[in-house]
Amino acid sequence: MSSLVRGNGAGTAVGDAAANGHLAALKGALLKDIRRSVYVYRVDCGGCNGCEIEIFAALTPLFDAERFGIKVVASPRHADVLLYTGAVTRAMRLPALRAYRAAPDPKICVSYGACGCSGGIFHDLYGVWGGTDMILPIDVYIPGCPPTPAATLYGFAMALGLLTQKLKATHYVQGEAERVEPRWPRVPSPLRVTLEREARRMAGYWRGRQIADQFLSFLSADDPRPLAEQLKAYLDQQADPRLTEIMNRLLAIYLAFPAVTGSSAS
């Protein structure tokens, strides 16, 4: 696990200074005794602006982060919370550190988005430090690409001690005599592959897989009705012309499949 999760600002001058007990106690006091709004300063360390759009979406009346007194300020000198987005590029690491030094102690650092938490999709690029916690000590991580406004509110509520953490690390070890059987034992593999390819060609990769799985579940179901009738009932209920077209195309492929013609498939 240590190889997967790298240090939390450890080894950096800032991280080592923040690790001492005095600042930790101050931080605890900040959370316990805060009687006013929380001021947030947002630092973009080389993100794509997707995270910024979601942060601003969290401030709109629909989610309204100001209900909790969360207010975005224009200077790190006013801030209680520093919100870091982006994968920390070489050019932005010094401004990020300057913002950290400018904010008065005690402060809470939040790493926002997949890039902020670990470098995200840019983690192995040259000139990218790969996550805010490579240069700074971080208190709360909000993963997501980008995190939705609701996930943002949840992360902030957790940073302020209003909500508790839900996610826990898991480690599974394979049991004895564990076996995996094919998912569609009654559908020959060549037919299954043809159906999956066609569904993905027509609907795109993720939705195509779901549509193909839905069709294969009809093929595998113990329903006395003919397949076309089952499919029609399902498609009438869904009332989606695109889904209807794709499903009918899959049905045509199924009926034209050599092994099927002549059997009781219709």
Place this chain on the structure above:
Amino acid sequence: MLKLLREVLKVGEATHPYPFAPLPVAPGFRGRPQHAPEACIACAACAAACPSNALALTNDLVRGTRTWSLLYARCIFCGRCEEVCPTGAITLTQEFELAVMNKADLVAQADYRLAACRVCGRYFAPAKEIGYTLALLQQNGLPGDQLEARRALLETCPECRRGRNAAHIAGLVEARQPEVA
């Protein structure tokens, strides 16, 4: 003024009560990937598809294990893993509350046993993946005796198979030498 007040009353409250009430998410929302470890064959199709290397598999050839790991911190929720998984072991859920205080909680791991080669005894492939391949062959109508031959082949590591093939071909060539001469 009254007109404005009437308008305000008519519109009502726009703010959603989340986090005090659960937030319904749209169908098709791609949230936290959920791994069903007992359905996984550790074939690494997901790790090959993952664009951000959030999914990774590491072999321990001494202990004979393969560790599947998912780093939620790096995941971009694209759903490619769900698409490519042959057994449907990984699905994207509707969960979005992933924020943590401790980064170590952003890791999901699963250990699988590797099978040892019949010839040289070295670990080379997950035992579950070999079992799944045989089950697929059986499903597609491979007769029992051929299935046993395939099992012997599949439980041999690629190097040993190559060596055996080379020896076999060398034998064939030798047998044909007199005809050529």
